Amino acid sequence: MVxxxxxxxxxxxxxxxxTQVLKKITLTIPRNHITSIIGPSGCGKSTFIRSIxxxxxxxxxxxxxxxxxxxxxxxxxxRVDPIEIRFKIGMVFQKPNPFPKSIYDNVAYGPRIRGxxxxxxxxxxxxxxxxxxxxxxxxxxxxxxxxxxxxxxxxQRLCIARALAVNxxxxxxxxxxxxxxxxxxxxxxxLLLDLKQQYTIIVVTHNMxxxxxxxxxxxxxxxxxxxxxxxxxxxxTIPKDKRTEDYITGRYG
Amino acid sequence: xxxxxxxxxxxxQVVGERIFLSLSFLALIxxxxxxxxxxxxxxxxxxxxxxLQFLTGFPSxxxxxxxxxVPLVGSIYMIILTGLFALPLGIGAAIYLExxxxxxxxxxxxxxxIANLAAVPSIIYGLLGLELFxxxxxxxxxxxxxxxxxxxxxxxxxxxxxxxxxxxIPISIWEASFALGATxxxxxxxxxxxxxxPGIMTGAILSFSRAIGETAPLxxxxxxxxxxxxxxxxxxxxxxxxxxxxxxxxxxxxxxxxNAAAGIxxxxxxxxxxxxxxxxxxxxxxxxxxx
Numbered sequence: 080m081v082x083x084x085x086x087x088x089x090x091x092x093x094x095x096x097x098t099q100v101l102k103k104i105t106l107t108i109p110r111n112h113i114t115s116i117i118g119p120s121g122c123g124k125s126t127f128i129r130s131i132x133x134x135x136x137x138x139x140x141x142x143x144x145x146x147x148x149x150x151x152x153x154x155x156x157x158r159v160d161p162i163e164i165r166f167k168i169g170m171v172f173q174k175p176n177p178f179p180k181s182i183y184d185n186v187a188y189g190p191r192i193r194g195x196x197x198x199x200x201x202x203x204x205x206x207x208x209x210x211x212x213x214x215x216x217x218x219x220x221x222x223x224x225x226x227x228x229x230x231x232x233x234x235q236r237l238c239i240a241r242a243l244a245v246n247x248x249x250x251x252x253x254x255x256x257x258x259x260x261x262x263x264x265x266x267x268x269x270l271l272l273d274l275k276q277q278y279t280i281i282v283v284t285h286n287m288x289x290x291x292x293x294x295x296x297x298x299x300x301x302x303x304x305x306x307x308x309x310x311x312x313x314x315x316t317i318p319k320d321k322r323t324e325d326y327i328t329g330r331y332g
Numbered sequence: 333x334x335x336x337x338x339x340x341x342x343x344x345q346v347v348g349e350r351i352f353l354s355l356s357f358l359a360l361i362x363x364x365x366x367x368x369x370x371x372x373x374x375x376x377x378x379x380x381x382x383x384l385q386f387l388t389g390f391p392s393x394x395x396x397x398x399x400x401x402v403p404l405v406g407s408i409y410m411i412i413l414t415g416l417f418a419l420p421l422g423i424g425a426a427i428y429l430e431x432x433x434x435x436x437x438x439x440x441x442x443x444x445x446i447a448n449l450a451a452v453p454s455i456i457y458g459l460l461g462l463e464l465f466x467x468x469x470x471x472x473x474x475x476x477x478x479x480x481x482x483x484x485x486x487x488x489x490x491x492x493x494x495x496x497x498x499x500x501i502p503i504s505i506w507e508a509s510f511a512l513g514a515t516x517x518x519x520x521x522x523x524x525x526x527x528x529x530p531g532i533m534t535g536a537i538l539s540f541s542r543a544i545g546e547t548a549p550l551x552x553x554x555x556x557x558x559x560x561x562x563x564x565x566x567x568x569x570x571x572x573x574x575x576x577x578x579x580x581x582x583x584x585x586x587x588x589x590x591n592a593a594a595g596i597x598x599x600x601x602x603x604x605x606x607x608x609x610x611x612x613x614x615x616x617x618x619x620x621x622x623x
Contacts, residue, residue, distance in 0.1 A: 132511060134507060134510055134511055137506070137507070137510055139434075139435055162513050162514075162515060163513075165510065165511055165512065165513040166513040169511065169512070170511040172504060172507065172508070172511075174504060176502075176504035176505065176507070176508045177508075178505060178508065178509075178523055179527065188509070188512060188514075188522065189512040189513065189514075192512065192513065192514050192515075192518050192522070193513070238508070241508075241512065242511070242512070245512055245513060
């Protein structure tokens, strides 16, 4: 079922201080597919996805054991620079978090910190990225406007454009639609389906319908454990674990 | 029955509300009126001396010929030099404490000490400046020694306001930048500092206006001398407005009292200008932080 592997995660345990958040997570995430992570609040989905680009490293008291192998390289190896990981693995957060700068500067920030100064090239990257994020028509005449003047859904697509501008291989999305209305959600879902041709996408979601609609593979997390992982169609029709079944049929808790 | 109780309760609350309002209004009146009395008194005493001649005049034994140019220029030099030393150091320390320092007993100790230093009387800083800059480093009673002493005095305040300003930037901005592969320094340089700068500058300007009025540390350093010429460099001796005012007040002649009052007016005008700048920056800042 899986031809190419993006991530091989083995025995992943994480702690914040003394609290263990993830327990022995082992799974394989395929390349160029959408993998969704579902589960109730506090089950460790966000911690999991944030471990994949090492952004949890910035939180004091965070510890981790086990391995996350990305394209053959253990990203938690001592020789690996987290900056390099984040070059390749982009992330979009739950609450749209554009910088309070112009739309253009938001998208150009990533390329700029990689040393791209050429205005023509930057213009090209900005336009292409915003186009990929299906936002170009809405903002092409106001690139100099502050990004905070956009609606929530537009801001989130701008954040996706910003992540795409640095040409990552993977896109992580942590509940990208939870702050958005259904129309914006629909747009982002369509967008993700388009993007999976080029990117490996991992999306954390509260919304089971969303997981069922867009993802090829689904993992169900509960209390820091991975209960079940597999083909989305199968997980939603014939779950193997009783707890998964309870959750997807709404009998959780 | 219940309705009647509610009405009585509301009535009681209204009375309480009125009492509190009058008390807080009274407090405002007391503060404002003493300030107004001070200003009126000073203007009444000093307005007759306010002239171009006073602003551009050099010190003199005759009160009607004495001017304020030397201390005015001294104060301006002083504040610019102080800013040059105090801002980079204070903001740098704040960045270290907010963005790099590990949270352990050492950083807590540093934090506690900074808060304590902010409360140390300014005359103590004067003694420190006298020993360290004037004597040990051999800078003499120069502008630079004075500015370094003032910079030390302002350091805790600038560190505290800068940390507050940096901390007010939401974590989501840090994370957005990190997620794009930015280093900590790139994030600070391109995202955090530009956003925190108005807040930092507001606090810094307020602390500068305090420094302009500071007299004690400079007197301790030995800056209370008769200076009849403009400073010609950072190693030149100097005097500043509050010292000149102090000097004039201590003279017996009536004319120097008038000069002192006029000097106070000039000092107040500078303070008002600086504080307005701080308020303007703060308003601009609040509008921008609307996300």
